[in-house]
Amino acid sequence: MNGATSLKDAATGNAEALAARADRAELAVYTRLPFVPVRGEGCYLFDAAGKRYLDFYGGHAVAITGHSHPKVAEAIAAQARQLLFYSSAVLSAVRVEATELLLRHAPHPDSRVFHCVSGTEANEVAFKIARKLTGRRKIISFERSFHGRTLASLSAAGLPKYRVTAGPVLVPHHVHIPFGDEAALARELDGDTAGVICETIQSLAGIFAAPDAFYRRMAELTAKAGAVLIFDEIQTGFGRTGTYFFADGVGVKPDLITLAKGIASGIPAAAVIVAPHLAKQIGSGDQGTTFGGGPVAMAAMKATLEVIESEGLVENAARMGALLLRKLTGMTGIKAIRGKGLLLGLELDRAASPVVKALIERGVVAGTSSDPQTLRLLPPLIIGEAQVNEFVGTLTPVLSHATA
Ligand SMILES: Cc1ncc(COP(=O)(O)O)c(C=O)c1O
CATH class of the missing domain: 3.40.640.10 (Type I PLP-dependent aspartate aminotransferase-like (Major domain))
Incomplete structure (x- = not known):
């Protein structure tokens, strides 16, 4: 396969073809998340079809200044x-x-x-x-x-x-x-x-x-x-x-x-x-x-x-972490919240991995962890109240469904 084909697979959003080729060429590493970002801006990622994802995972906690600041x-x-x-x-x-x-x-x-x-x-x-x-x-x-x-x-x-x-x-x-x-x-x-x-x-x-x-x-x-x-x-x-x-x-x-x-x-x-x-x-x-x-x-x-x-991101992390904590406390499906600032673990009353999948379908990326019931949040430190509300607003209906 040549480079032109590879670009075509990514650009046309042909994720299945890209996955098949990746599986033939790359050594397996992590469990693959079900979306293919091709562009990032601030707290958001975009796939080839232009679907927007709020990123509360940051590619393993990396995107602290957001994407492509x-x-x-x-x-x-x-x-x-x-x-x-x-x-x-x-x-x-x-x-x-x-x-x-x-x-x-x-x-x-x-x-x-x-x-x-x-x-x-x-x-x-x-x-x-x-x-x-x-x-x-x-x-x-x-x-x-x-x-x-x-x-x-x-x-x-x-x-x-x-x-x-x-x-x-x-x-x-x-x-x-x-x-x-x-x-x-x-x-x-x-x-x-x-x-x-x-x-x-x-x-x-x-x-x-x-x-x-x-x-x-x-x-x-x-x-x-x-x-x-x-x-x-x-x-x-x-x-x-x-x-x-x-x-x-x-x-x-x-x-x-x-x-x-x-x-x-x-x-x-x-x-x-x-x-x-x-x-x-x-x-x-x-x-x-x-x-x-x-x-x-x-x-x-x-x-x-x-x-x-x-941009005062250290203070922002403290403020947004406190806001998230306030808004998530008592939410149906959350048994406990652990962590500090913008490093939070939500202990769920169910497995976290189907919740991550449901969130990604709805345009929000969050993480799992070694604890099967913990949803992990590692968002960019630039998130504002709008992103906190978007996250909470997306998670609420996902968790309000009965436990699987
Ligand atoms: C706490 C901690 N230490 C060390 C590492 C290893 O870092 P790297 O993957 O850059 O080698 C990680 C990566 O996830 C980590 O979370």
Whole structure:
């Protein structure tokens, strides 16, 4: 098949033909959602027939500034025209500018940033830093957490369903304890513990947070044990929970914060924010990755940070999250609502996956999770009251039907 045919299948909305060809050419990854977006604008996606979808999923929490935000798209295009790529082996003004903007929000003054490409890579680097700098081996993570798909990230996964995808051999010295269990944490933090990694709100699991005080206790216990505290803010980072980082909201200053997903609005980019006491022990040559900190990714990150600031998206996430919570509380079919800001899990009285299908048919995209009854909401941080009303107005009749 040639490129012209492929464009034709997408442009004419021949989703079945495209699916058949994808199945022959691509390795299977996720369960495929039943729509084919060909264009995005703000909170909306459009298929080839022009049908509009309100996106409350964001392509796995990525579209934080919405789809194809004009300022982000323009920054990417301008940078691509000027210099599409050179590695971090050279100085780059756009990288310095993006990094300085990012560091304005770092928990510790004088932190440093390592730029990489994916969330799992950022976590891999965090494990490496923790182990190398402490000279210890053990990494503690929490049951039901998810940290990515490399062998070490999978070994840290608290969801056994993902750990088994690593095959017969996991990376040793990873232990998993119940989320929020202070006694278990105190017990496991021993002289061989290099680090503790915490997915701040367990998203893939179905949106589970611990009580605020637990995060602070985790920080105290980890510091006391001489281990490195890693906050995986790959979903919560950059404003989604109503503060720049989730860590700010619970009053914790982690040693390492890992970021990815929306930090460059969809251009692959990830980062590790490294506290100064660790950064000063990391020398040239200890880290590196070809594409990390590339000019297009940095232009996208800089523009994303500027948009977040100029459009007040952190505050908006808090406001719209509260509005959603108010409007969804007590709705027929919803048993509980978990999460914070614009990272919400609606525990339904029925399976979530048919609800997602029904919503997509009605022009709204939402997500499922590892919990079969939890509907996951990860909308762009730019949503307004109109989108909240549209979502609620679409979900209400879907859930008012009797449980299947
Ligand atoms: C909390 C968390 N950590 C890590 C990852 C892995 O990120 P990536 O898919 O960019 O490797 C994800 C991705 O879903 C995530 O949600």
